[in-house]
Amino acid sequence: VFKRFVEIGRVAFISFGPHAGKLVAIVDVIDQNRALVDGPCSGVRRQAMPFKCMQLTDFVLKFPHSARQKCVRLAWEKENINEKWSATRWAKKIEAREKKAKMTDFDRYKVMKAKRMRNRIIKHEMKKLQRMASKKGKKPGKPEKAAKGKKPEKAPKAKKPEKAPAPKAQKAQK
Amino acid sequence: MAGEKAPAEKKPAEKKPGKKKAGEKKPAEQKPSQKAAGDKKKRVKKYHASRNPTLARGIGRYSRSAMYARKALYKRKYTAPETKIEKKKKEMPRATITKPVGGDKNGGSRVVKIRKMPRYYPTEDVPRKLLSHGKKPFCEHKRRLRASITPGTVLILLTGRHRGKRVVFLKQLDTGLLLVTGPLAVNRVPLRRAHQKFVIATSTKVDLTGVKIPKHLTDSYFKKKRLRKPKHQEGEIFDTEKEKYELTEQRKADQKAVDSQILARIKKVPQLRGYLRSTFSLSNGVYPHKLVF
Numbered sequence: 001v002f003k004r005f006v007e008i009g010r011v012a013f014i015s016f017g018p019h020a021g022k023l024v025a026i027v028d029v030i031d032q033n034r035a036l037v038d039g040p041c042s043g044v045r046r047q048a049m050p051f052k053c054m055q056l057t058d059f060v061l062k063f064p065h066s067a068r069q070k071c072v073r074l075a076w077e078k079e080n081i082n083e084k085w086s087a088t089r090w091a092k093k094i095e096a097r098e099k100k101a102k103m104t105d106f107d108r109y110k111v112m113k114a115k116r117m118r119n120r121i122i123k124h125e126m127k128k129l130q131r132m133a134s135k136k137g138k139k140p141g142k143p144e145k146a147a148k149g150k151k152p153e154k155a156p157k158a159k160k161p162e163k164a165p166a167p168k169a170q171k172a173q174k
Numbered sequence: 175m176a177g178e179k180a181p182a183e184k185k186p187a188e189k190k191p192g193k194k195k196a197g198e199k200k201p202a203e204q205k206p207s208q209k210a211a212g213d214k215k216k217r218v219k220k221y222h223a224s225r226n227p228t229l230a231r232g233i234g235r236y237s238r239s240a241m242y243a244r245k246a247l248y249k250r251k252y253t254a255p256e257t258k259i260e261k262k263k264k265e266m267p268r269a270t271i272t273k274p275v276g277g278d279k280n281g282g283s284r285v286v287k288i289r290k291m292p293r294y295y296p297t298e299d300v301p302r303k304l305l306s307h308g309k310k311p312f313c314e315h316k317r318r319l320r321a322s323i324t325p326g327t328v329l330i331l332l333t334g335r336h337r338g339k340r341v342v343f344l345k346q347l348d349t350g351l352l353l354v355t356g357p358l359a360v361n362r363v364p365l366r367r368a369h370q371k372f373v374i375a376t377s378t379k380v381d382l383t384g385v386k387i388p389k390h391l392t393d394s395y396f397k398k399k400r401l402r403k404p405k406h407q408e409g410e411i412f413d414t415e416k417e418k419y420e421l422t423e424q425r426k427a428d429q430k431a432v433d434s435q436i437l438a439r440i441k442k443v444p445q446l447r448g449y450l451r452s453t454f455s456l457s458n459g460v461y462p463h464k465l466v467f
Contacts, residue, residue: 104376104466104467105328105330105340106376106378106445106449110445
């Protein structure tokens with residue numbers, strides 16, 4: 001039922017407070033509500049932090065309890081937590097949300113155009129397949145419908161002006 | 175008294191030659207240089223010591239009339255420079271003028287006063303207005319411009335017949351209004367004025383370096399024209415007020431001149447033309463205070 005546990009070395013994501021958005025490693029447990037926490041590679045000083053503001057990630061480091069910052073840092077860099085974190089979907093979602101909030105009016109227009117173009121392509125293909133299916137449906141045409149399932153990979157919706165060429169590339173694919 | 179007189183004497187003694195010297199207070203320095211130069215123009219200022227010896231503090235030896243004689247003030251009579259008054263007196267403006275008069279047996283001309291007496295005196299005088307401070311007329315107001323609005327910024331018009339349209343900002347005019355253009359070929363917004371308050375400034379900017387805006391595009395160029403002929407009666411006034419706006423050749427020429435420069439720059443930025451063609455609108459879940467423009 002529970003997969004992520006509070007343990008020494010668990011990397012946690014701070015959701016609110018002054019260090020919101022940063023990763024820390026749990027170094028020790030103080031009492032029921034607080035942990036001693038350290039984030040040498042993410043700019044968080046060693047301090048006590050309530051569990052409430054921490055959200056556990058999948059990463060666990062190996063170091064003994066109450067290890068000093070140097071050891072935490074070594075373990076962190078050995079595991080390459082920063083890179084692993086930015087590769088997770090969680091981090092990507094956060095980044096996408098931030099980008100969306102920063103979109104300017106022009107960006108919104110570009111996204112709208114890109115979405116519309118993409119939807120048109122999809123619809124076009126769908127209609128094609130439907131037509132083919134309805135034609136061959138009179139004949140044995142069930143296998144055609146299976147092809148409908150494979151649709152162009154839905155690229156993440158986080159779009160910024162740099163990504164405008166990406167929907168254009170999708171268009172080129174089709 | 176003696177003490178009072180001593181400085182009192184010096185002051186008139188100083189002032190009078192001082193006036194001739196145009197209020198100079200450095201006689202000692204100028205004496206040697208100016209003796210040679212212009213002795214007649216500027217009298218060498220030699221201040222005599224007090225001619226009224228002090229008997230006790232505040233008391234002088236001689237009376238006022240004795241001092242008059244001692245200082246030879248009967249010789250020193252200064253009149254204020256009268257040249258201006260004399261000039262004005264000479265050049266009195268004409269008070270009357272003779273005008274020809276028509277009609278038979280009328281004498282041909284009349285002598286008419288140029289400046290006439292008032293035909294009406296109000297029963298109550300208008301009270302003198304109190305001094306006010308800092309109330310400037312509109313032409314002297316300080317014009318401000320938001321930092322987010324610079325030449326080339328794309329603005330969203332919020333009011334007027336072009337509401338919702340995205341438009342390129344050119345410059346701020348003297349009255350503080352913003353000169354703005356569609357460009358016309360893109361979204362049918364001509365060279366027009368817009369008010370700063372009723373405009374959203376986006377962060378999108380068109381590079382307008384080297385674009386020359388004709389100098390004759392000022393507020394008076396854009397101002398609405400009103401006909402005012404006092405001869406009309408009440409009924410006719412409503413007809414003559416021009417409601418229709420008529421497009422002049424000059425406006426077309428100016429529009430072309432400005433737009434040709436801007437369109438070239440718009441084409442360089444991908445998708446900008448389409449952006450300017452679109453209109454801005456809000457829909458569900460879109461809150462202006464949360465949008466980044």
